[in-house]
Amino acid sequence: MVLSATPPSRARLRLVSSEDARTTPRAGGRLDRYGELADRRLAAILAAEDVAEEHGLSAHARTTCYVHRCWVHQCISDPLHVLVVTGHRWCRRCDRTVDVEIDETFPGSVELSCDGCGVPPDTVANREVLFACRTSLVAMHGGEVSTLYVVPDD
Ligand SMILES: [Zn+2]
Numbered sequence: 001m002v003l004s005a006t007p008p009s010r011a012r013l014r015l016v017s018s019e020d021a022r023t024t025p026r027a028g029g030r031l032d033r034y035g036e037l038a039d040r041r042l043a044a045i046l047a048a049e050d051v052a053e054e055h056g057l058s059a060h061a062r063t064t065c066y067v068h069r070c071w072v073h074q075c076i077s078d079p080l081h082v083l084v085v086t087g088h089r090w091c092r093r094c095d096r097t098v099d100v101e102i103d104e105t106f107p108g109s110v111e112l113s114c115d116g117c118g119v120p121p122d123t124v125a126n127r128e129v130l131f132a133c134r135t136s137l138v139a140m141h142g143g144e145v146s147t148l149y150v151v152p153d154d
């Protein structure tokens with residue numbers, strides 16, 4: 001099996017309209033993992049990102065969480081999001097968890113900090129955490145309108 005080297009445009013994968021939000025899960029056996037979510041817009045973006053991930057979207061660029069079924073900034077503090085191997089939410093200088101502070105109030109803010117060394121752990125992995133949470137906040141505040149948003153590549 002050959003993996004595609006050029007994933008489809010993220011912008012196209014992230015186009016979620018109110019129509020999508022109303023759509024019932026497609027036939028074909030895929031479990032409607034998000035059927036119980038009251039926020040149908042979130043459910044639609046979750047489902048869209050699941051598909052996008054199969055087509056090459058990095059799991060770390062997602063704005064929604066497959067496991068916790070919410071916006072990624074809402075569960076990033078969960079220990080499950082500390083990935084020691086990849087360095088996400090992890091400070092390698094101190095060998096300890098990086099804390100994330102989220103302010104959901106519009107426009108929202110995200111801050112990473114390490115209690116050990118006291119400086120924001122500026123690594124590629126932790127920058128991904130930061131970007132994902134920022135994008136997630138923007139997406140959440142996108143409201144009821146049809147949303148087209150693009151995740152910055154760096
Ligand atoms: Zn999560």
Ligand SMILES: [Zn+2]
Binds near residue numbers: 116121
């Ligand atoms: Zn540290």
